[in-house]
Amino acid sequence: MNLTLKVWRQKNATYEGKFVTYQAQDISPDMSFLEMLDVVNEELQAKGEEPIAFDHDCREGICGACSLVINGRPHGPMDACTTCQLHMRMFSNGDTITIEPWRASAFPVIKDLVTDRRAFDRIIQAGGFISVPTGAAPDANAILVPKEESDKAMDAAQCIGCGACVAACKNGSAMLFVAAKVGHLGLLPQGQPERHRRVLNMVAQMDEEGFGACTNTGSCSAACPKEISLDFIARMNRDYFKASLKEGFKKEKKAGSDGA
């Protein structure tokens, strides 16, 4: 099939970007979306034009590197599917496809379709962990975790850190990403000792990074390739409330500052 692509091209953060139109010819429906871009890039290079930059690595929907807004929707039209797993049979001959980077001030564009998502790492650094120095763990079966809780924790833990939630949210909010980690660790008995500090510190970092506030529009969960549920956002709201009450009158402590 033949397609018209409107692709965002931007040299780097300091340059203005713009849409450039390309034709993608003879695209097989068996190609993945990124393989289609590979083909376009091969042709561009043959013509002496710089290829379109886009993030990708595993190409099997798990690393969270790939990140395109396709026709206005992060990761494209298919539910529960990353861009790298999206296949061209979802499109028809003659379609025009608009391809853009994630848009959020906390995710500045590095080049073309590539953005800087280190803000997510910094949020995890602020508290998205359970402190257990290597070697300090008890026997694994000494901590029993009810299957339901463990399964629910796994639902949240599946987050691949892609940032589609932020890209989809009209407020550029990172709530779903943060809530997924808070939920994953907060549901497990191992995560209890740091539960309050974790949520307070992660939210503080989230705010510091310039993500927007959640107004419960729900786009994030709909765009999330791992279908992380909005319930985790509610859970985090609740956790933060409790934590604020409990720790509210203590002095602020940065995670981990009291020893490694």
Added chain:
Amino acid sequence: MALTLNSNIPSGSVGQKWGKYKQDSKLVNPANKRKYEVIVVGTGLAGAAAAATLSELGYGVKAFCYQDSPRRAHSIAAQGGINAAKNYQNDGDSVYRLFYDTIKGGDFRAREANVHRLAEVSVNIIDQCAAQGVPFAREYGGALSNRSFGGAQVSRTFYARGQTGQQLLLGAYQALCKQIAVGGVQMFPRTEMLDVVIVDGYAKGIVVRDLVTGKISSHAADAVILATGGYGNVFFLSTNAQGCNVTATHRAYKKGAAFANPCYTQIHPTCIPVSGDHQSKLTLMSESLRNDGRVWVSKKKGDDRAPAQIAEDERDYFLERKYPSYGNLAPRDIASRAAKEACDDGRGVGSTGLGVYLDFSASIGRLGEDKIRERYGNLFDMYERITGDNAYRVPMRIFPAVHYTMGGLWVDYNLMSNIPGLFVLGEANFSDHGANRLGASALMQGLADGYFVIPYTLGNFFASHPQNRPTEDHPEFKQTEDIINARVQKLLSIRGKRTVRDFHRSLGKIMWGKCGMGRNEKGLQEALQEIPALRQEFWENVNVLGEQEDFNQALEQAGRVADFLEFGELLCYDALHREESCGGHFREEYQTEDGEALRKDDKFSYVAAWEYTGVDSYPELNKESLVYEEVKMATRSYK
């Protein structure tokens, strides 16, 4: 110049070595640990675990990865599970059994002492990960759940749905994040290591390129740890991530580190077949599918009927036929080769003829579609996304693909290469898997190396060597930077006609065709003609646009492919020299009458550690002979 390869295995019986090592090893005074700087390249299971743990101990750590976040290392993609000799199922597992299975699975080409240590620490790994909050599968009572995996006869595999690697990596990543937050680890994402720097015979640093700004710079340290994963992408198509590369280990090889057993590459039997030339990667489908799926092809050659039209008695369930006791669960190399044989025989399925059926209709009939959906729903969904087929209705089509590389930089018992101060962990070393890795053992090894081995062996190394860390102004660094700069400039100045990807694809075709699942002398000789020719063309005709000091993905890839073009040749040399079949290395000349691998223990029970002698010259072969004190060598039989 032949190398002296001392494996430095502690004395004593195999079960006592590691305990004795730990007792005897020298310690670094806690107050002095701060003064040591360690570079960890790679943030997969091995790298992230090492960086976090070493930082907890007090060492200053700098960690590097080429992805935008350490969380995206390719360990994230592992699906099936991780082994540990916990014997929670009370089914007769033990450290010894895991040790034995790993040695046997590796076709008696691994080092006993290392493997035993791996089995010993496997139990600590599960404890550590569970405490970190890895949401392993559990029983209703809250205890951990296990499954049997990859042909093991005990249930020792721990898993987190189909995303075990992801969850383990996130656990290690989070531990790493904590150390980053307290300033113990300095993290350099989107930074690619392009060379290791050796000062007075010791590894003392690396040269890197910042992939965003394109700047080339140096980092000095007291020791360098490479945990950069496997080289499966030398085949172009593999289950590895697009960025997986051999650069770090290959450059270390070129600086004098021995590269061991590069020809041991593992082919995974259950991957989604290639659909055309545009294919950029192959997707693995968890091996667990073989628990309920039956593998078959038509008995007739060139049979292009739809699978439903092929009657039961016209089908060849070849794994069940050839390996009655293991059937569809035969080990990876055996299952892969059997599929290849069927396809070579003209009985392959699908439009390319490169595929076999994996059929669930019997299980669906027996257990019901819901049960199958519960077990493999996400895999069936993934299959449908990629192929457009509904595997509840029509059999899946699968084909083997390159998946894991057992070979890697040679290391001793300390996981140190023959260059002092250069340590190699995870898939990047030649590791504990011999000629073939068992399912769910790579995750185990990566974490064992990172959490539980390197903290001891590195301390021992530091405590027994004087500390003298050079600064980045040392001429060795400047010189290496100049060489790297010149190479980058060269790549950008060729402006030829073919893209990097095109060269990579060509290399892959040679490698897969002539050094893939089945290898023979003629093919390897041809490959050894074709690869240098392709490499020459690359350096004359590659087209890399853009600039050095910019985000330039084509340039990144060009550097990696350039290294593969050298490394592929080494792989073929190794495959050619190893005149036997063992594990992932199958030489067609060496097989039994009924097509099974024929090992030559008298001649080849050694580690082949290759030493670099120049780009276009034959590398020097060094041998570390393998001594089996505990286990008796036997023929691997899965009949």
Added chain:
Amino acid sequence: MTLIARFFNSTLGKKYIMAITGFLLFGFVLVHVLGNLQIFLGADAINEYAELLKSKAALLWGARLGLLTIAMLHIVTAIQLVRRNRAARPVKYGTSKAPVAASLSSRTAAISGTILLAFIIFHLLHYTVGVINPEFLLLRDAQDRHDVFGMMVRGFSNPFVASFYLLAMVLLCLHLSHGVSSMFQSLGLKSGAYDKVIDRVAKVAAAGIFIGNCAIVIAVLAGVVK
């Protein structure tokens, strides 16, 4: 950070403020509509009710002050959040499609809120302060109470005024149809089991307010109440 600072400075805290003030405003509107519906019981009932409400000046002003504070908090916090959210997403996507799965009411909360503010100002000037129709405040009924009944009838007999009220009620309904379930989410009171019940109660309440209020306006306009 203290508890208070955390509530006023963090995005999650601000959302609690939105939710709590929103809830109180919602409560007010709910009570208000029930009070207003007494118009259907005749002039005597509603005038009596209005008299009762205003009988204790301290209580009245206390309530007014409280309401004003709540409204101000709601509005100021809303403005802060909207500004923050705009800044977090400075560049729009090239396609004009609405963000995936976001309902109209959720996307337009700020707009519906702003128009509501305009309505409330108008409404106060209209019936409470008496700037628009100063004569309204002077109306007296047979018992010499403020003739609230007469005031409403006169007020809504003007089709322009009535239409504006109706429009405002549409927006109120829109605002609440998102707001009422949203506040449970913001306070973390939603999780699985009761979600559906909460959503249903929210919808019924929003619809009830809408129907009740509109009924008054339409009844006057249609001459049913006079």
